[in-house]
Amino acid sequence: MGQAVGSTSGNLEEGALRDVARPDMPPRDRTGHSIVVRISHWLIVAAVFALTLSGTNILTSHPRLYWGETGNVNDEPWLVIPIPASRRSVPTAYDFRLEDRNGWSRNLHFEAAWVLVLTGLVYGLWGFASGHFRRDLIPGRGDRNWRAFSATVAKYARHFLRKEPLPTDEIAYNPLQRVTYLVVIFLLFPAIIASGLAMSPYLAAAWPGLVEFFGGRQSARSFHFLLVSGLLGFAVVHVILVKVSGFSRLLRGMTIGHG
């Protein structure tokens, strides 16, 4: 696979499927991301953008978070988000009210969530079937240890602290990068989606266990917020690291598919 650099992506596809059974196959050149990765990456970036925008609007109608099943202005919040509210009934530190944008925001939120979920499903199924996860995301045998991770951390620390240049020609994702992607793909996104679904009264009726899993409706709302904050934190660091690791080369890889 790794050797197939320079061939057309159609050939890479064929190779990917053939390689499924081979353990520790050489990684694919990351400047030649598969068309599935490239399309799903940007669809998900677009969906996350729309979800964040609309989610923030929705949050302004009640920027207070609670634990447990219920919570309203008569209850003690564990967090008052320091933003103005779009409702008169919600006390904030501001003396003005935002415009109510819940209408289109909720529409956009649910539509973008579908884009995210459906794209994620395609990407996930393909990732398993093609061997992408096994080959490119799970750290190689020799890299599943702290030494490999701390070596990566040290490399970036030297770059940021001592301005030491980073290698810009690495073929594969580094071990830390792999683990981070795996956490985002298999923990963060599923948990964000599940906590979002737990807030739907429809699904709460069908799957009460989902709400109980998060410790109640308001807890699900709190977790949704916290998990999304984590995802946005990832996105910021992610873009910074892409920037310092050869921005245009990596972006070409993630868009047109060759460096």
Place this chain on the structure above:
Amino acid sequence: MDRIGRRSLIAMLAGASGFGMAKAVWGRSDLIPPDHGGPYGLGNTLTYGASRLVTGDALAREFPRTMISQEPFANGFGALPEAFHAMNDRGFVDWRLVVDGMVEKPLSLSLADLRKMPRRSQITEVACEEGWSYIAEWHGTPLAHVLDLAGLKPGVKFISYGTIQPNKWDTIDLDEAMHPQTLLSFGMNGGALPVEFGGPLRMRAPPAGLQEPQVHHDYHGGEFDRVRAHGAGQRRSRLFVVRWHMSPPRTFARASRGLDHSGTLAPGDERRLFMSGWIRVPKASTPSRKSSNVSNTPPVFGTSAISSSILATLA
């Protein structure tokens, strides 16, 4: 067969079965919300259809008495008409819920009438789309019972209702209306329903998405605060359905200013609707065809756009 041939055969089969499934789902018009058009139509349709398929007949969660909120939140509302306060002072003895429209037998029910009917109490959560929630025990008559008494004419699909304030209305579809947990609720936590919580009567529809607050802002837009504000008779929880009715409720809201019990327009009639609604025939106004619903001229009850109503008036 070589690799490519086999793959494309599989792809064709998958495509064909996918298409077949899509067609089958599409054929189930009950899974397609009337707001399936427009930029958000796809999302609305997926959300609505998936929610319905997953939820089926499931009941909304009911909670133990210990979980009843000590301080439920009464969302504030603006000034209510004088007439309402007068009624309130008299203990709502002259208040009526009028069930009208596409029914065999229009009804006019007093609170006492409603209290004599089969009663259901349930401890459920009010979960506003804004994010806040509380749990209370609600006492009321299943809406299904009242609709059965009135006798729905064939073809009825939606129920709408309004409040004492004009332009305050909501709509649910028949599945939701007939749900065992959908109550015309006149009591809360063991007492009468306080006005701040929608007294003397509010629609309490906890099942499934009824309080999926998903939509009702849509058509109100910035008016939302005022819409919530009607308080009396208001059903705070609402659902997808509502939005489907974008057009009819609008026209209804306009028309309702002058509606009397019989459901005929009486322009200038000062009696305000307390709780009202209508029932639409799907054939007359296919939910999807937006344009057929949108009418700039206020329809007269009994036209194709609006075939029926449940109205409650002051008198």
